[in-house]
């Protein structure tokens with residue numbers, strides 16, 4: 001998600017109704033580096049929007065993912081985490097603090113994310129989750 005306006009434009013052109021609750025979810029995600037789960041987002045936004053339902057949060061995230069403005073990250077088996085940062089990057093899950101850290105291409109020591117054609121398959125996106133102990137917990 002690069003800008004709020006651009007995301008809103010895209011959603012409008014798809015005929016998505018922009019209720020205050022849905023806008024709140026979009027604003028929450030914009031620039032968010034914490035890789036929140038739908039449950040976390042719901043819990044945080046419910047303080048300001050008491051009538052906000054979990055399904056509104058979940059559906060808005062789904063739509064944002066469909067239009068390529070957020071990506072879901074599969075780290076846990078029972079829920080997804082969401083990232084508004086959609087350029088290729090790695091995730092590092094810390095087993096100690098349970099945080100998902102971003103690893104940007106500059107910090108990858110020349111390691112490349114799979115891209116292009118591999119074994120005749122065309123890669124459109126890739127998701128790599130590394131696991132271990134983060135630099136803060138070491």
Ligand SMILES: [Zn+2]
Nearest residue numbers: 094097134137
């Ligand atoms: Zn940690």
Ligand SMILES: [Zn+2]
Nearest residue numbers: 083085091102
């Ligand atoms: Zn990320």
